Amino acid sequence: MNPADLGLPVDVPSTALFTDQYELTMLQAALKSGTADRRSVFEVFTRRLPEGRRYGVVAGTGRVLDAVENFRFDAGLLDFLKERKIVDEPTLRWLASYRFSGDIWGYPEGEVYFPGSPILRVEGTFAECVLLETVALSILNHDSAIAAAASRMSTAAGGRRLIEMGARRTHELAAVASARAAYIGGFNSTSDLAAGFRYAIPTVGTSAHAFTLLHDSERDAFRAQVDSLGRGTTLLVDTYDVAEAVRTAVDIAGPELGAVRIDSGDLLLVAHRVRQQLDELGATGTKIVVTSDLDEYAIASLAAAPVDAYGVGTQLVTGSGHPTCSMVYKLVARSVSADPRAPLVPVAKKSLGGKTSIGGRKWAARRLDADGVAEAEVIWVDTVPPGLADRQLLVELVKGGEVVAREPLDAVRERHIAARAGLPISAMQLSKGEPVLPTEYV
Amino acid sequence: MNPADLGLPVDVPSTALFTDQYELTMLQAALKSGTADRRSVFEVFTRRLPEGRRYGVVAGTGRVLDAVENFRFDAGLLDFLKERKIVDEPTLRWLASYRFSGDIWGYPEGEVYFPGSPILRVEGTFAECVLLETVALSILNHDSAIAAAASRMSTAAGGRRLIEMGARRTHELAAVASARAAYIGGFNSTSDLAAGFRYAIPTVGTSAHAFTLLHDSERDAFRAQVDSLGRGTTLLVDTYDVAEAVRTAVDIAGPELGAVRIDSGDLLLVAHRVRQQLDELGATGTKIVVTSDLDEYAIASLAAAPVDAYGVGTQLVTGSGHPTCSMVYKLVARSVSADPRAPLVPVAKKSLGGKTSIGGRKWAARRLDADGVAEAEVIWVDTVPPGLADRQLLVELVKGGEVVAREPLDAVRERHIAARAGLPISAMQLSKGEPVLPTEYV
Numbered sequence: 001m002n003p004a005d006l007g008l009p010v011d012v013p014s015t016a017l018f019t020d021q022y023e024l025t026m027l028q029a030a031l032k033s034g035t036a037d038r039r040s041v042f043e044v045f046t047r048r049l050p051e052g053r054r055y056g057v058v059a060g061t062g063r064v065l066d067a068v069e070n071f072r073f074d075a076g077l078l079d080f081l082k083e084r085k086i087v088d089e090p091t092l093r094w095l096a097s098y099r100f101s102g103d104i105w106g107y108p109e110g111e112v113y114f115p116g117s118p119i120l121r122v123e124g125t126f127a128e129c130v131l132l133e134t135v136a137l138s139i140l141n142h143d144s145a146i147a148a149a150a151s152r153m154s155t156a157a158g159g160r161r162l163i164e165m166g167a168r169r170t171h172e173l174a175a176v177a178s179a180r181a182a183y184i185g186g187f188n189s190t191s192d193l194a195a196g197f198r199y200a201i202p203t204v205g206t207s208a209h210a211f212t213l214l215h216d217s218e219r220d221a222f223r224a225q226v227d228s229l230g231r232g233t234t235l236l237v238d239t240y241d242v243a244e245a246v247r248t249a250v251d252i253a254g255p256e257l258g259a260v261r262i263d264s265g266d267l268l269l270v271a272h273r274v275r276q277q278l279d280e281l282g283a284t285g286t287k288i289v290v291t292s293d294l295d296e297y298a299i300a301s302l303a304a305a306p307v308d309a310y311g312v313g314t315q316l317v318t319g320s321g322h323p324t325c326s327m328v329y330k331l332v333a334r335s336v337s338a339d340p341r342a343p344l345v346p347v348a349k350k351s352l353g354g355k356t357s358i359g360g361r362k363w364a365a366r367r368l369d370a371d372g373v374a375e376a377e378v379i380w381v382d383t384v385p386p387g388l389a390d391r392q393l394l395v396e397l398v399k400g401g402e403v404v405a406r407e408p409l410d411a412v413r414e415r416h417i418a419a420r421a422g423l424p425i426s427a428m429q430l431s432k433g434e435p436v437l438p439t440e441y442v
Numbered sequence: 443m444n445p446a447d448l449g450l451p452v453d454v455p456s457t458a459l460f461t462d463q464y465e466l467t468m469l470q471a472a473l474k475s476g477t478a479d480r481r482s483v484f485e486v487f488t489r490r491l492p493e494g495r496r497y498g499v500v501a502g503t504g505r506v507l508d509a510v511e512n513f514r515f516d517a518g519l520l521d522f523l524k525e526r527k528i529v530d531e532p533t534l535r536w537l538a539s540y541r542f543s544g545d546i547w548g549y550p551e552g553e554v555y556f557p558g559s560p561i562l563r564v565e566g567t568f569a570e571c572v573l574l575e576t577v578a579l580s581i582l583n584h585d586s587a588i589a590a591a592a593s594r595m596s597t598a599a600g601g602r603r604l605i606e607m608g609a610r611r612t613h614e615l616a617a618v619a620s621a622r623a624a625y626i627g628g629f630n631s632t633s634d635l636a637a638g639f640r641y642a643i644p645t646v647g648t649s650a651h652a653f654t655l656l657h658d659s660e661r662d663a664f665r666a667q668v669d670s671l672g673r674g675t676t677l678l679v680d681t682y683d684v685a686e687a688v689r690t691a692v693d694i695a696g697p698e699l700g701a702v703r704i705d706s707g708d709l710l711l712v713a714h715r716v717r718q719q720l721d722e723l724g725a726t727g728t729k730i731v732v733t734s735d736l737d738e739y740a741i742a743s744l745a746a747a748p749v750d751a752y753g754v755g756t757q758l759v760t761g762s763g764h765p766t767c768s769m770v771y772k773l774v775a776r777s778v779s780a781d782p783r784a785p786l787v788p789v790a791k792k793s794l795g796g797k798t799s800i801g802g803r804k805w806a807a808r809r810l811d812a813d814g815v816a817e818a819e820v821i822w823v824d825t826v827p828p829g830l831a832d833r834q835l836l837v838e839l840v841k842g843g844e845v846v847a848r849e850p851l852d853a854v855r856e857r858h859i860a861a862r863a864g865l866p867i868s869a870m871q872l873s874k875g876e877p878v879l880p881t882e883y884v
Contacts, residue, residue, distance in 0.1 A: 017635040019636075020634065021633050021634075023650075025675075026649055026650060029667045029671055030653070032669060033657070033669065081635075088670075133610070138612060138614040141611050141612070167580055170580065171612075171613060171615060171616035172509070172577055173460075173615040174615065192461075192463075193460075193463055193528070194459035194461075203526065205462060206464050207468055208465075209772070209791045210572060211472070211572075213776070213790070214480060214568050214789075220475070224472065228471035228475070233467075314766060314768075323612075323760045323765040324611045324756060330652065331655045347656075348655070349651045349655070
């Protein structure tokens with residue numbers, strides 16, 4: 001089954017209104033002043049990583065491509081804009097036929113990034129590019145924040161399995177995107193069925209305390225679960241007394257019991273006790289899954305505990321302290337007139353206050369040291385630095401309005417794991433620090 | 443125009459997959475064990491407020507009602523569950539005809555809440571109630587977090603206008619829900635067009651630096667904007683030199699210029715300078731809008747500055763440090779058999795580890811002191827405390843599967859403002875503190 005054939009659980013007929021009003025009013029003013037058709041280059045980048053983070057993770061690019069394809073103003077949306085008097089008639093006519101026809105380059109999804117990295121570059125007329133600002137930033141800022149947290153958790157977990165189970169802690173559709181971003185960052189599965197449906201991410205489930213409480217005894221509950229779901233199921237053992245529950249669980253399911261889940265208490269201590277008890281009962285193959293407000297630090301602190309898998313919710317879907325990135329979408333160059341042959345000139349905000357940017361169309365490459373380890377993010381205006389062409393980071397995503405870089409999510413996930421492995425070893429430290437690569441403007 | 447007639451910009455044919463897999467596997471096991479039809483009471487509550495917060499804000503209830511109505515398994519979703527072998531055939535048949543037919547009571551949307559407040563109470567068979575856990579929590583945890591931040595910002599802003607402009611900093615659909623929650627919390631408008639479309643929230647827009655940079659000069663850009671959008675528009679004055687920009691702005695638009703926006707620098711200092719300059723130029727009616735990573739503390743620090751409106755993005759949509767709430771959905775009572783006349787028994791998790799809960803169906807009332815100021819959140823099992831019936835907090839939301847409590851968003855917003863005004867004055871302090879009302883179990 002191809003999940004794309006089934007569409008989204010939430011169908012997305014149009015992404016055009018995921019847009020700040022000023023994008024449309026700027027369009028209107030530019031159409032009137034004759035500047036709307038000036039060729040323009042917009043770039044997405046961050047001025048900084050979240051405090052203490054050593055690298056960023058590009059996630060959401062695939063969703064941006066979906067959003068660009070579905071950015072259409074149908075009659076219902078145009079009626080709304082007209083009735084609310086948000087834009088004038090010429091602008092409504094222009095919007096009715098809107099299709100992005102420009103080019104988009106960017107870091108491939110899953111790559112790591114650093115301050116200044118040109119994560120996405122959108123090129124076309126001012127009018128067609130400016131409209132994409134809000135939705136592109138929504139997606140990249142959200143998804144990259146989740147992927148960065150996931151990547152750190154995946155480092156902390158070593159080779160142990162990570163289950164994304166944060167749906168209940170974030171917006172119901174942000175949850176679907178979070179499961180996708182978590183998978184890119186190294187998670188193995190999700191509890192979110194919509195994410196399984198939409199993105200074919202492996203889904204898993206255990207059981208809740210409610211199921212135990214529904215039954216007249218824990219024994220009844222365990223028997224019901226094993227009868228229905230088989231001995232390979234995961235039984236939740238902390239509703240009443242953990243030791244008693246583990247005994248009952250093995251008594252009912254036998255040593256073939258798949259796993260037990262511990263969701264409260266001192267996980268380090270309880271995991272050791274439960275492992276010992278399982279082993280004594282002969283259930284040496286039964287795995288231990290721990291959950292309960294885990295973050296990358298809690299995961300790391302359980303490295304020596306006999307834990308087989310971590311279920312992570314709240315801290316994952318809230319980006320472990322950094323629920324968004326500070327990516328911006330800035331005009332960096334534009335032509336001097338609406339003539340398509342007119343030359344581009346670099347532009348940049350010049351005011352005081354720290355929000356300046358560097359004009360001109362950027363390229364980027366990652367320079368490696370003699371051992372093949374990344375040592376710098378090199379950014380160049382208008383051309384790739386000589387000698388670094390083979391380490392160029394930007395790829396073509398959209399050409400003349402057509403998406404040219406669709407890829408399976410597993411490829412994105414593998415790219416992330418490889419990109420992270422290419423960083424200096426200090427990238428894996430969970431403690432606060434500086435970005436592990438300096439950004440050099442050449 | 444009624445936006446509901448136009449539907450969502452993103453159509454929601456079904457919310458049924460915004461669900462953790464274990465809800466469905468628990469259903470399967472309960473169907474097999476004969477416990478699925480036991481009458482059950484689930485409650486949503488929090489064990490604590492986010493650290494230092496003095497009250498919580500219930501938001502998302504209206505969206506939960508939408509989600510319950512749209513919780514349907516159509517053929518596409520059932521095919522997915524079958525192909526992935528997530529549940530067995532009897533469960534698929536049960537899901538195919540799923541319609542929630544129970545009752546839901548809850549705090550009305552916009553109310554304030556405290557630890558232990560029974561924010562939502564869902565009653566029906568175990569099977570029909572357990573399925574709603576994930577999506578109900580997703581919505582309430584997200585929306586209430588945003589509304590709580592918005593409420594604090596609205597207190598900090600005094601009577602000044604607040605514009606929600608965080609769409610680019612969160613998931614594109616979380617942004618729509620955030621604009622809705624912000625409006626409930628006291629914001630006046632949003633930049634998000636989808637929120638205007640879906641919820642009829644007033645939308646506003648200014649201009650971005652890109653618009654100025656697109657033109658050959660700031661003067662050209664301002665003229666283009668005023669020509670197209672009128673003198674009442676808001677000009678962005680910090681692309682180059684602020685004083686020069688303000689001079690140019692008034693030169694072009696005259697003293698009728700609607701507003702100027704400042705998006706960088708020392709906002710307190712710059713706002714004073716710009717106000718003085720505007721006044722000297724005769725533009726005494728021109729307003730000043732400030733933006734740039736504002737939170738409730740930054741808003742409060744500008745109380746003495748000549749600022750007319752605040753635009754808030756990142757910190758609003760990320761809950762100002764608390765992007766989610768810790769609401770849980772717990773089974774608190776269930777019948778002893780599947781017989782509909784069987785009595786309910788209270789149930790609760792008993793294990794060590796701090797995650798215990800109190801069994802039994804709760805009622806809540808807010809006790810007032812002699813001056814009519816709230817002094818306690820009183821929670822009672824199974825009946826309303828005598829003498830507090832007139833201050834009862836729970837209202838009927840769904841009766842026999844039918845939504846009975848739809849209301850306009852403005853009513854919700856007014857309820858919140860009134861509920862907040864009824865709290866002790868210390869609720870308005872931005873500094874960290876304890877919940878302003880104690881929760882008393884009677």
